[in-house]
Amino acid sequence: MKENKIAFITCVNDETLYEKSLSYINKLQIPMGIEIEIIAIRNAKSMTSAYxxxxxxxxxxxxxxxxxxxxIQNNNFINQILNIFKDDANIGLIGMVGAKIIPVSGxxxxxxxxxxxVYDSHRGTMELLVFNEINDLYSEVKGIDGLIMITQYDLPWIEDIFDGWHFYDASQSVEFIKRGFNIVVPDQKFRGVFMIVEL
Incomplete structure (x- = not known):
């Protein structure tokens, strides 16, 4: 395992969308000594199997x-996620938006x-969705949205139960908590730590 390497992993079935996503990744500032890896998984049977x-x-x-x-909108994305992980080795998973409790619905x-x-256009127009504010560098949560999930430890994704395209994010969040790791959502109030657009 290379300590100075970060992989961007995407399950791909639309090359046009993926090329646009890659164009944003290619604009990111790469900290000195950090190596970047790009992995596209095509023809996957599920999100968990792809990951x-x-x-x-x-x-x-x-x-x-x-x-x-x-x-990814923030060019300093890589440096900032690495700083969060280095701040606390017990942080296993970072997301952009997440739940303080896991509702019964999952x-x-x-x-x-x-x-x-997060910026989002699911209603047809681009808008900034703002949920409850975070008053520290980050807030600990119980689960995050799968639009982007960032790890510093590898845990297997549960394929036998979550064999489709939904609930893999909640499942993986639970797995990290079961292993004793923390899940966090960073504060974006002043720094715009990530600023993601999802279409």
């Missing part, structure tokens, strides 16, 4: 699992205490 395949292919310590229609956005910010 497990990527784990087998990659020797990167840090992994950014992102949807093919996610566009859907993170049903939590009234959800936190984070």
């Amino acid at each position: 497990n395949e990527a784990i087998q292919k990659s020797d990167s310590k840090y992994k950014v699992y992102l949807h093919q229609d996610v566009y 859907i993170w956005w049903d939590d009234p205490c959800k936190v984070g910010k």
